[in-house]
Amino acid sequence: MPTTNRNKQKQGSDTAVQGTNDCSVVSKVSAAAQGYFQDVFLQHFVCKVARRAPLINRGYYVRCRAVDHCVRRFLHITENCPKRQILSLGAGFDSLYFRQQADKALNRAVVFEVDFPDVARRKAALINSNNTLRGMLDIFFSYRLLGLDVREQSQVEEALGGAGLDWAAPTLILSEVVLTYMETRWSDAVISWVAKVLPQSLFVVYEQINPHDPFGLIMQDHFLKLNSTLHALRQYPDTAAQRHRFLDKGWEQCVCLDMNVFYLGLVPEEERGRVDSLEPFDEYEEWHQKCSHYFILTASRGSLMAQALLPHAPASCLLPGVRLYHTVTSLPGGGLVVYGGRSSPLNPIRGLFKITLDSGDTVKLCVEEIVCIGNPPPTRWRHTATVVSHKGKNFLFVFGGKNQAEAVLGEGYFLCMDQQHWTEMPVEGATPEARHSHSACSYQGGVVVFGGLDRREVPLGDTVVLKPNERGFSWERIELQPSPVPRYSHSAHVIGDKLVVVGGVWLHSSGVPGGAIINLTTHSSVEFSLDTTPVPWPLMLHSFCSELMDPEEPELLLIGGGGNCFSFGTHLNPQPITLNLRPVLE
Numbered sequence: 001m002p003t004t005n006r007n008k009q010k011q012g013s014d015t016a017v018q019g020t021n022d023c024s025v026v027s028k029v030s031a032a033a034q035g036y037f038q039d040v041f042l043q044h045f046v047c048k049v050a051r052r053a054p055l056i057n058r059g060y061y062v063r064c065r066a067v068d069h070c071v072r073r074f075l076h077i078t079e080n081c082p083k084r085q086i087l088s089l090g091a092g093f094d095s096l097y098f099r100q101q102a103d104k105a106l107n108r109a110v111v112f113e114v115d116f117p118d119v120a121r122r123k124a125a126l127i128n129s130n131n132t133l134r135g136m137l138d139i140f141f142s143y144r145l146l147g148l149d150v151r152e153q154s155q156v157e158e159a160l161g162g163a164g165l166d167w168a169a170p171t172l173i174l175s176e177v178v179l180t181y182m183e184t185r186w187s188d189a190v191i192s193w194v195a196k197v198l199p200q201s202l203f204v205v206y207e208q209i210n211p212h213d214p215f216g217l218i219m220q221d222h223f224l225k226l227n228s229t230l231h232a233l234r235q236y237p238d239t240a241a242q243r244h245r246f247l248d249k250g251w252e253q254c255v256c257l258d259m260n261v262f263y264l265g266l267v268p269e270e271e272r273g274r275v276d277s278l279e280p281f282d283e284y285e286e287w288h289q290k291c292s293h294y295f296i297l298t299a300s301r302g303s304l305m306a307q308a309l310l311p312h313a314p315a316s317c318l319l320p321g322v323r324l325y326h327t328v329t330s331l332p333g334g335g336l337v338v339y340g341g342r343s344s345p346l347n348p349i350r351g352l353f354k355i356t357l358d359s360g361d362t363v364k365l366c367v368e369e370i371v372c373i374g375n376p377p378p379t380r381w382r383h384t385a386t387v388v389s390h391k392g393k394n395f396l397f398v399f400g401g402k403n404q405a406e407a408v409l410g411e412g413y414f415l416c417m418d419q420q421h422w423t424e425m426p427v428e429g430a431t432p433e434a435r436h437s438h439s440a441c442s443y444q445g446g447v448v449v450f451g452g453l454d455r456r457e458v459p460l461g462d463t464v465v466l467k468p469n470e471r472g473f474s475w476e477r478i479e480l481q482p483s484p485v486p487r488y489s490h491s492a493h494v495i496g497d498k499l500v501v502v503g504g505v506w507l508h509s510s511g512v513p514g515g516a517i518i519n520l521t522t523h524s525s526v527e528f529s530l531d532t533t534p535v536p537w538p539l540m541l542h543s544f545c546s547e548l549m550d551p552e553e554p555e556l557l558l559i560g561g562g563g564n565c566f567s568f569g570t571h572l573n574p575q576p577i578t579l580n581l582r583p584v585l586e
Contacts, residue, residue, distance in 0.1 A: 024177075025093040027052050027060045035278050036061035037068075041102075044130045045093035045123070054279040059290050061275060063206055066262050066296040067176060070204040070310065071096065074172040075105050077308040085171040086111045087160070089150050089190070090178030093123055097143045098136050106142055112165060113145045114156065120147030150178070151186045153193055170304060171201045180207045180232040187232060188249060195250030200302035202309070203251065208294055209238050209258065215289045239295050244350060251299035253371065255310040259291035266311065303373075312369045323349050325381035328545075331417065332387060332394055337370070339385045339398065348379035348403050352415075374422030377413040379403050384440035386447045390425065390468050393418060397447055397466070402436040408455045410434030412466070426472030432464040439492035441499065446473060448499055448520065453488040459506055461486030463499070463518060484516040484525045489542040495554055497521045500581060502556065503541025513541040517584060528584045540571060546579075554581035 025045050030052040032039040043049065052060075071086070078084040088094060091113035100106050115123070124145055127133040137143055144163045148156050161167075173194055179187035194203060210216045211233040223230050236242050239256040246254040257265070263272070281287075298310045326341025326349070335356040341349045352370040383401025387394055396415040402408055410433065414425045438452025438460070446466040454460055463478045490504025499518040514529045532539045544561030548554070556579040562572040 022093075024060075026050055027056055028064065031057040031060040031064070036275065037064050039064075039095055039099055041095040041098040041133065041136075042093075044133055045095070045126055054281045055283045055286055055290070057279065058275065058281070058287060062259050062263050062267075062291065063176070063294070065267060066259065067174065067204065067206055069266065070202070070296070070298055070308075071100070071172065071174070072105075073310075074170075074202055074305075074308045075100070075109070077304065078109075078170045079107070081170050081304075082108060083166055083169040084109045085165060085169050086174065087165070087171055088113045088174040088176075090175060090181075091115050091145075092119060092176075093126075094176070096174070098133060101136050101138070101142070110142050110144065110164065112160060112163060113143075114148050114150055114160075115146075116149060117147030120145055150190060151182060153189060157193075157197065167197055168200065170302075171198045172308075173198070173201060173203045175203070175205045175207075177207045179205060180230045181228055182231060184231050184235050188245070191246060191251075192249040195301055198301065200305055201300070202305045203246065203297075203299040205242075205297040205299075206294065208233060209236075209242070210293050211237055215293055219293055239297075240349070242295060242297055246297070246299040247350065250301070252301055253306050253309060254297065254299040255312060255369075255371075256295055256297040257310060259294045259296065260288060262296050262310075263291060306371075306373070309371070312371065323381075327383060327385040327398075328355075329385045329387060329396060337385065337396060339396070340380050340383055340401065342381040346404055348381060350376075350379055370420055372415065372420045372422055376422050377411070378405070378409070380409055382436035383409070384438060384447075384449070386440045387417075387442050388414075388447055388466065388468065388473070389445045390472065395423070395425070397440075399440055399447070399449065400435045400438055400452060408434040408436050408453070427466075427475065428469070428471070428473070429475035430477070431475060432462070432477070433460065435460055435488075437488040439490060439501065441492050441494045443494050443499075443520070444468075448494065450484075450492055450499060450501060450518070451487050451490060451504065459486035459488050463520075465520070478520065478523055480518060480523055480525045482525060484518060485527060490515075491541075491544065491546040491558075493546070493548045493556070494520075495548070495581070495585065498585065500554075500556075500585070502546060502558070502579065503544060503561070505542045513539055515584070530579070535577060537574060538571060539577070540573060544573065549578075554585060555579065556581060 025042060029042045029046050029049055031037065032042055033049065034057050036057055086109065088096065088111070092115055097111040146159050146163060148159055150156060179190065194201065208219060208230055211220050220230055220233065236245050239258055243254045243256040296310065298308070300306045300309050322343055323341030327339050329337045331337060335354055338353040338355060343349060352372065354368050354370050356366045358366050377398055380401035380403045383398060385396055385398045388397045389395065394417045396417060398413045400409055410431060412427065414423050416423045432449060433454055435452030435454055438449055440447050440449045443465065445468045449464045452460045461484050463480055465476050465478060466473050467476055485506050487504035487506040490501055492499055492501045497520050499520060500515065501518065502515040503513045514527060516525055516527050518525045540562035541558065542561060543563055545559050547557045549557055557576055558579055559576045560573060564570050
């Protein structure tokens with residue numbers, strides 16, 4: 001395409017994007033007029049007031065509520081700071097400055113707004129010609145309006161510096177349906193640039209997600225007809241992708257919630273009842289679909305700004321996403337931690353979740369995301385996560401696994417559970433060979449690791465113990481006689497001084513499925529076979545999970561297992577089975 005045509009196309013798209021501001025502010029005025037929120041300033045930015053349908057009013061209410069929640073949280077966290085700033089990208093005719101100034105919430109704060117030069121000129125003219133708006137401008141110049149194209153990074157940086165932006169001060173960056181209108185390379189560049197130049201900052205984003213279902217397709221087509229393509233949806237289609245986007249581009253922590261989760265989890269029930277009473281409403285299907293196609297995101301840089309992140313959704317609204325090859329670790333005192341895994345070989349899953357059971361009148365599964373500080377491990381799957389202890393503190397010890405960049409991983413990481421802090425611990429001795437699909441069991445305050453698959457895709461048969469000592473931990477390899485059969489994708493449990501290994505895959509089919517007993521005191525091992533005649537189907541014991549029901553009456557519950565059998569079909573064990581360990585232990 002000739003350069004002239006490309007420029008014309010870009011200008012046309014920019015003009016269309018600017019037009020979305022006019023539509024948006026009319027809808028916000030409508031919602032305010034119906035009592036969804038208080039804003040006496042918005043009406044001065046529109047020529048004609050129009051009443052929108054209740055569904056539209058609700059949609060703009062939850063948008064304004066979410067953004068206002070983040071702004072108020074930032075202002076509260078920074079109220080004792082000598083200086084703080086709000087930088088609104090693509091601000092349009094937003095009334096944020098005027099509302100916060102009227103509430104006397106901008107003490108020692110400066111609001112910078114950036115938008116296309118035409119939009120900024122129109123807004124400046126409206127402010128200067130209106131006594132109410134002009135009267136809100138103070139002598140300290142706490143409101144600064146800049147006409148710039150956000151994509152022109154060097155110009156924006158120079159202009160903000162000239163306007164007095166303090167790059168070291170705590171700063172809230174606000175982007176309300178702005179980044180998605182840019183080509184993704186430009187919006188990614190903005191996210192990375194802000195992380196680089198503002199070390200104490202909170203980025204707040206509100207925009208669209210979930211483009212591929214019927215509602216999402218209609219949504220995309222609507223904006224396409226307006227010549228305002230939603231570019232970010234292609235590469236970042238859901239909340240998980242948006243969260244990873246910010247973490248990958250220099251942000252330390254990130255919380256991203258769709259608007260159903262925000263509304264049901266973070267808007268009090270009393271306030272939701274007030275909203276229900278404002279107008280007759282019977283469009284619940286459309287309301288929930290709309291909310292599932294928008295998100296609110298906060299990403300932080302610096303320890304102070306981490307306190308301003310959106311709170312995580314309550315258990316009733318939050319469930320760990322679909323994942324494979326993750327770990328589920330039982331915690332001392334109750335509860336489970338879910339860590340890592342993947343949705344596909346190119347999509348690792350970040351973050352940790354704690355799961356507890358609330359056994360009241362009805363059993364309720366309670367899920368909360370654990371927000372950690374420190375340097376987290378690289379994303380991974382087929383790893384282990386085991387509880388170890390040192391000087392009275394419990395740690396989650398993550399070892400091994402693989403990811404999209406490394407065929408096997410070999411380093412260990414310690415998460416202090418009390419402080420939710422990834423901690424560096426001194427570890428002595430020779431680190432075991434890197435591996436994945438191994439087992440790791442808590443043992444005498446440390447962990448015993450067995451088997452796995454190495455970098456050459458060869459099964460391992462070694463046994464290594466991580467032991468606590470005065471300074472930290474130390475690795476110690478156990479030489480077993482005879483050596484157990486190398487295997488991976490098995491399960492293992494410590495019963496007394498014995499490690500019981502069950503199932504797995506090894507290179508010779510004889511003895512499958514079977515197991516081994518490893519005596520950790522005498523350093524001996526013995527293989528055993530399983531009598532599968534009571535099981536009326538082929539029993540496949542790889543990619544399964546097991547639970548020790550009662551150490552006094554040693555019985556294992558085996559759940560799942562199996563997979564694809566080349567081109568011959570798929571076999572998954574259809575139901576749980578129990579395995580009595582007493583004969584093999586004796």
